Amino acid sequence: MIDVKRRAFAAAALAGVLLVAGCGSGGTGSGDATSPTDPANVSGEITVLTNRTDLVTDGSMDRYAAEFRKVYPKVTVKFQGITDYEGEVKIRMNSDEYGDVLLIPQVVAKADYPKFFAPLGEQAELSRTYSFTDYGSVGGKVYGIASFGAANGFVYNKDVWKQAGVTAWPTTPEQFLDALRKIKATGVTPYYTNYKDGWPLSSWSNVVGSVSCDAKANDRLATTEPWAAGTDLTVGDSLLFDIVKEKLAEPDPTTTNWEDSKGQIATGKIGTMWLGSWAVSQLQDAAKKAGKDPSVIGYLPFPAQSGGRFCSVVSPDKLYGINIHSKHKPAARAWVDWVLHKSGYAETAQAVSTVKGAAAPAALTGYTEAGVTYVELSQADAVKVTAIDNASEIGLTKADYRQKMIDIARGAAKGDLPAYLGDLNKRWTAAAKTVG
Numbered sequence: 307m308i309d310v311k312r313r314a315f316a317a318a319a320l321a322g323v324l325l326v327a328g329c330g331s332g333g334t335g336s337g338d339a340t341s342p343t344d345p346a347n348v349s350g351e352i353t354v355l356t357n358r359t360d361l362v363t364d365g366s367m368d369r370y371a372a373e374f375r376k377v378y379p380k381v382t383v384k385f386q387g388i389t390d391y392e393g394e395v396k397i398r399m400n401s402d403e404y405g406d407v408l409l410i411p412q413v414v415a416k417a418d419y420p421k422f423f424a425p426l427g428e429q430a431e432l433s434r435t436y437s438f439t440d441y442g443s444v445g446g447k448v449y450g451i452a453s454f455g456a457a458n459g460f461v462y463n464k465d466v467w468k469q470a471g472v473t474a475w476p477t478t479p480e481q482f483l484d485a486l487r488k489i490k491a492t493g494v495t496p497y498y499t500n501y502k503d504g505w506p507l508s509s510w511s512n513v514v515g516s517v518s519c520d521a522k523a524n525d526r527l528a529t530t531e532p533w534a535a536g537t538d539l540t541v542g543d544s545l546l547f548d549i550v551k552e553k554l555a556e557p558d559p560t561t562t563n564w565e566d567s568k569g570q571i572a573t574g575k576i577g578t579m580w581l582g583s584w585a586v587s588q589l590q591d592a593a594k595k596a597g598k599d600p601s602v603i604g605y606l607p608f609p610a611q612s613g614g615r616f617c618s619v620v621s622p623d624k625l626y627g628i629n630i631h632s633k634h635k636p637a638a639r640a641w642v643d644w645v646l647h648k649s650g651y652a653e654t655a656q657a658v659s660t661v662k663g664a665a666a667p668a669a670l671t672g673y674t675e676a677g678v679t680y681v682e683l684s685q686a687d688a689v690k691v692t693a694i695d696n697a698s699e700i701g702l703t704k705a706d707y708r709q710k711m712i713d714i715a716r717g718a719a720k721g722d723l724p725a726y727l728g729d730l731n732k733r734w735t736a737a738a739k740t741v742g
Contacts, residue, residue: 337424337635338424338425338426338427338635339424339425339426339632339635339639340426340427340639341639341640341643342636342639345377345378345379345640347636348378348380348636348637348640349380349381349637350380350381350382350633350634350637351381351383351384351634351637352381352382352383352406352634352637352638352641353383353384353385353386353405354367354371354383354384354385354386355385355386355391355395355405355408362385362386362387363387368385370383370645370649370651371383371384371385373648373649374641374644374649377640377644377648378637378640378644381640381641383641391411392411392412395408395411396411396413399411399414399422402629402631404422404629405632406629406632406633406637406638407626407627407628407629407632407638407639407642408626408627408629409453409624409625409626409627410423410442410450410624410625410626412624416441416444416688417444419442419444419449419450420444420445420447420449420630421630422627422629423449423627423628423629423630424449424627424628424629424630424632424635425447425448425449426442426447426448426449426450426451426628426639427447427448428446428447428448429443429446429447429448430446432451434662435661435662436451436452436646436660436661437452437455437660437661437662437682438451438452438455438622438660438682439451440684440685440686440688441622441625441688442627449625449627450625450626451625451626451642451646451660452622452623452624452625452626452660453622453624453625453626453645453646453660454622454623454652454655454657454658454659454660455621455622455623455657455660456582456583456584456620456621456623456657456658457582457583457618457619457620457658457670457673458509458512458513458516458580458582458583458607458618458619458620458621459580459581459583459605459606459607459618460578460579460580460581460605460606460607460608461571461578461585461586461589461603462571462577462578462579462603462604462605462606463571463572463574463577463578463602463603464601464602464603464604465574465602466489466494466574466576466577467485467489467577467578467604469492470485470488470489470491470494470577472485472488475606475607475616475676476606477609477611477616478610479541479544479548479609479610481609482545482609483545483548483552483554486549486552486554486577486578487552487554489554489577490553490554494574494575494576494577495556495575495576495577496549496554496555496577497549497555497556497576497577497578498556498562498567498570498571498576498579499546499549499550499555499556499559499562499712500564500567500579501559501560501562501709502559502560502561502562502563503562503563504704504709506564506580506581507705507708507709507712508701508702508703508704508705508708509580509581509582510542510543510546510580510708511542511702511703512582512619512621513538513539513541513542513608513619514527514538514539514542514619514683515538515619515681515683516538516607516610516617516618516619516681517538517541517542517608517610517612517617518538518612518617519612519615519679519681520538520681521681521682521683521684522683522684523538523681523683524683524684524685524687524688524691525683525684525685525686525687525688527687527691527694528687528691528694528738529687529738531731532730532731532734533727533728533730533731533734534731540727541610542608543708543711543723543727544723545609546580546708546711546712546715547711547712547714548715550712550715550716551715551716556576559712559716567579568588568589569592569595569596571592571603572589572590572592572595572598572602572603573593573596574602582621583605583656583657583658583667583669583670584623584655584656584669586603586605586656586669587655587656587669589603604672605669605670605672605673607673607676607678615677615678615679616673616676616677616678616679617678617679617680617681618673618678618679618680618681619681619682619683620658620680620681620682621683622660623657626642626645626646628642646659646660647661652664652667653665653667655667656668656670690741693741694734694737694738694741695734695737697737697738697740698733698734698737699733700730700733700734710726711723711726714726
């Protein structure tokens with residue numbers, strides 16, 4: 307599972323469980339990692355490398371390995387917990403010793419996947435089975451398969467909203483603000499930014515595609531001004547700015563605490579937070595611990611409609627990759643396949659399964675009933691968009707630019723929203739001219 311404190315797009319509780327690293331030195335340096343067909347012919351020892359040290363300690367990892375071994379009796383799975391996963395794995399990748407299977411670190415450029423990871427199959431074929439194959443494909447071959455996916459929206463306390471007299475999902479940003487105003491009148495903190503932890507703010511970039519219901523919304527960032535009037539980012543950032551400016555969020559965002567916020571929303575001290583759908587199960591668990599009915603935690607889409615329908619981008623979490631130097635590629639691929647198809651972990655975590663046709667998680671029952679449209683963003687120009695973002699030093703997947711925006715909104719920094727968004731556009735446009 308991924309440590310959600312460090313994961314910007316969150317969806318993350320599942321991923322770190324499934325990080326696998328190899329035991330041997332050296333490796334083949336070549337060869338595909340195709341799915342084995344006969345468990346009896348698969349053998350070897352693989353070490354699971356995870357940042358969820360708690361799951362190693364409490365035995366959860368061993369229980370998954372035991373179930374896996376029932377299918378692959380000749381494969382041994384061992385575990386090692388790593389606190390700083392991204393940092394340590396990045397260093398390990400300077401050698402051949404970075405495991406048999408791992409969740410691909412964010413620092414690895416997509417174009418470099420073939421240098422480090424074995425091909426898992428042709429995209430044309432694997433895309434019939436798995437969602438999000440665009441994210442892990444280079445030159446028509448897949449080098450990473452998404453661990454799971456998550457929809458995007460607001461987690462909210464149903465009782466808090468009901469007590470404020472709000473029973474219908476807002477369909478516009480102004481209706482949403484009005485709902486928060488009504489909640490504030492009851493004495494409850496309407497919205498919680500999680501400003502200090504930072505990573506929840508970066509998830510606001512998932513409004514791209516959710517507002518416009520446009521699968522090509524991310525690609526368009528490569529050729530347009532992202533914060534022009536009416537764009538998805540402008541609509542989303544303006545709503546966040548107005549929430550803070552109208553004092554509909556916590557009084558001092560510099561003192562927020564993610565772990566505490568889970569208990570606060572579960573017990574009705576907080577009304578709403580923007581998070582991936584992966585968070586629903588965590589907040590429901592927090593409600594149980596507080597002696598509350600877990601069903602008090604609901605999930606609603608961004609307050610915008612296209613053609614009379616709500617939309618929500620479904621994004622992948624980290625990708626499973628298999629070390630190109632691995633001496634145990636069949637065993638490594640067997641583990642990945644088992645985790646995705648047989649472990650049941652996506653269902654337990656209420657994550658969106660990467661496997662096409664799988665049932666929607668319980669967390670998204672409301673979305674299903676309301677007919678929310680799911681949008682999987684095209685990645686045709688993703689490399690260029692990332693290059694522009696890096697050159698501009700804005701950081702669409704980082705917290706910094708929205709933290710500054712919140713500082714402006716609460717009067718802790720000079721400026722206003724139009725000027726700030728205008729400056730972001732200037733930086734983006736200048737960076738775009740430097741990217742081929």
